[in-house]
Amino acid sequence: MAARDVRFLIPGHDTSDGAGVKLKRSLGQSAQARLDPFLMLDEFSSDEAADYIAGFPSHPHRGFETVTYMLDGHMLHEDHLGNRGDLKSGGVQWMTAGRGIIHSEMPQQKEGRMRGFQLWLNLPAKEKMKPAGYRDIQAEEIPEATFPGGVVVKVIAGSVTTANGPVNGPIHGPTQKISTDPQYWDISLRSGATATLPIPATHNAFVYVFEGDVMLSDGEGEDRKVPTHHAAVLGDGDSLVVRAGSRDARLLLLAGKPIGEPIVQYGPFVMNSVEEIEQALRDYRQGTLAAPA
Structure with missing residues (x-):
């Protein structure tokens, strides 16, 4: 097996979104800080209610998917389709914006820790205008x-096996x-x-490290440290070789087939052309963004 090396690191950048929720953004800081098909990864983590x-x-959203993974806390999702979902510790909400969705995500706690991630996953052109889903x-x-x-390894999507055969059989995510x-x-x-x-x-x-730090090996004796709150974009290969440092560590692994489109x-709109963005803006202003095609 060929282990993937580290091409470059992206430190999580402090920013805010929504109505002022404090977070760290790694992928998605700029157009250059993307990795097809992934558009953005935000980490939110605070014990202070004022931060969230x-x-x-x-x-609104159009043209991609959002995946919210809650480690600690409670947030309520509501959208124009009538969906209502309580996102609690350990749970995930997978939303396909497609043609268009209008939703809110609001904390359901007034104190305590809220910690988790939101990932933006692109859709190919042929799927950008499909019906929204949740x-x-x-x-x-x-x-x-x-x-x-x-x-x-918690398997949110895809499947996991070991390098020398499955442990307890292939583990498939939902x-x-x-x-x-x-x-x-x-x-x-x-x-x-x-x-x-x-x-x-x-x-x-x-990968994105959010507790401790890890060493990633290319299988040829070269190791690269990935500190806490850093994303590491990986090179080519068919395996990840990771070792925790002096503390327990925790990280996300995100992999996907590249789309290869503009x-x-x-x-909140991600399309393939300026004209499509302009149409999304017109649709939103006219109240037809989330209307059936």
Whole structure:
């Protein structure tokens, strides 16, 4: 197996979104800080209610998918389709904006920790105007793959096996049959633990470390440290070789089939051309963004 090396690091940048929610943005800081098919990754984490309490009031999207993974806390999703979902600790909300959706994500707590991630996943041109969709994934629906030495992988999307054969059989996540074939894993490692995890060679991939730090090996003796709150864009290969440092570590692995199409983004709209963005703006102003095609 060919281990993927680190092409470059993207430090998480402090910013805010919604009505002032404080967060760290790695992928998506700029048009150059993307990795097809991934557009953006935000981490939100605070024990101070003032950092998150204003939430994300009603706003539109078109042309991509949002995946919200809650580690700690409680947030309520509501949209124009009538969907209402409680996102609680360990759960995921997978929303396909498609042609258009108008939704809100509002905290349902006035104190305590709120921590999690929102990922933006692009859609190919042929799917950008498909009907919007929404799915709640409860914490108990997300399987775990346990490996020797203190390594646990939560499989949100895709599937996980070991380098030398499956452990407890292939572990499949609840999210499948998406054209970009996303692999979304939450990997926990005890201090000093090492894992070798196959990744499809056809996929672009990156990791984001949010607890501790890790070393990524290219399999030829070259290791690269990835500190906390950094994304590491990976090179070519068919496996990830990761080792935790002196502390327990936790990271996300995101991999997906590249789309290879032009990207034009204007705020919450991601299309393939300026003309399509202008149409999305007209549709939103005229109240037809989320209307049936």
